[in-house]
């Protein structure tokens with residue numbers, strides 16, 4: 001079972017990680033001293049390095065690099081892009097000390113050091129740092145450029161950016177986007193985000209209203225734009241995640257624990273090894289069945305987008321890229337009045353090889369793509385949130401999908 005699998009790895013991560021003492025914050029997974037892992041050996045085996053970016057300026061901040069003895073992917077974890085989103089940078093400080101089993105973990109806990117020091121969203125220049133990373137062109141500020149250089153230099157496979165919001169995504173996203181993981185496209189990122197949200201919710205969330213949800217990034221050329229994670233996904237093809245916890249009405253310790261649990265879930269496959277005798281996990285098929293059952297039992301759990309994205313085939317590098325642009329233009333989530341019609345435009349989807357021949361649409365995450373057309377008009381009903389998924393196919397039958405969530409909250 002996915003939850004147990006994650007929990008087991010969390011045991012590993014907690015016993016070998018979070019070396020920061022005296023912060024008053026519980027490590028992921030709680031106290032696990034009897035787990036038998038030789039933490040000293042694990043620490044000795046790691047290589048740790050740190051350096052400054054923007055050295056000699058007010059924006060100077062430290063980058064921490066932890067390298068495991070076993071080759072593996074490189075993850076970059078960023079906190080403090082917004083200086084008033086405390087749980088994100090507090091968690092990132094701990095993640096900088098995590099002991100990992102494989103690969104490389106690069107952490108920039110206080111990306112916007114001035115803003116962190118001031119406790120404000122932006123630094124002295126009043127620019128929103130998370131809008132300075134346009135896709136396909138250089139970052140717009142020196143600080144953004146320095147952060148981006150780290151991600152490029154380390155050739156990040158995974159990028160996790162930790163934030164907070166004053167409202168929750170599951171309610172009215174206009175009020176905020178807390179308790180959510182926004183993910184790049186491709187079935188791996190979709191599934192990893194979902195598993196991580198599920199893990200954090202089951203283990204660390206008491207109030208069902210605060211369950212973590214997942215959602216896709218907004219498309220290129222839609223607002224908000226210039227986000228670090230969007231650029232990482234689209235320019236570097238990294239699996240990228242924007243994590244948002246609810247910042248109001250929840251104590252800091254709990255929010256930090258959520259960030260740690262979610263990040264650990266997101267990096268589980270990248271940086272934490274299976275048991276040595278578990279090269280092939282026999283539970284995988286069982287997992288899939290359980291998830292299918294779960295989604296059938298709870299069709300209104302708001303995760304329709306994720307289910308619908310599962311059939312995207314990012315294993316094929318020639319698979320086409322699906323893209324939905326709503327008219328009028330907004331982000332990955334549209335808030336509509338009941339009865340309001342929106343046109344979804346798929347014409348900016350593009351093939352990587354051959355030509356696009358099919359544009360099909362699924363409403364409600366049913367898995368049935370029973371509408372066709374390069375554009376698709378949807379009228380919002382009264383039923384809260386609904387996911388519309390576009391599937392494009394090229395002349396060789398390769399498919400790509402994208403989803404958008406319509407909300408009438």
Ligand SMILES: [Zn+2]
Pocket residue numbers: 081082085130163164
């Ligand atoms: Zn933020």
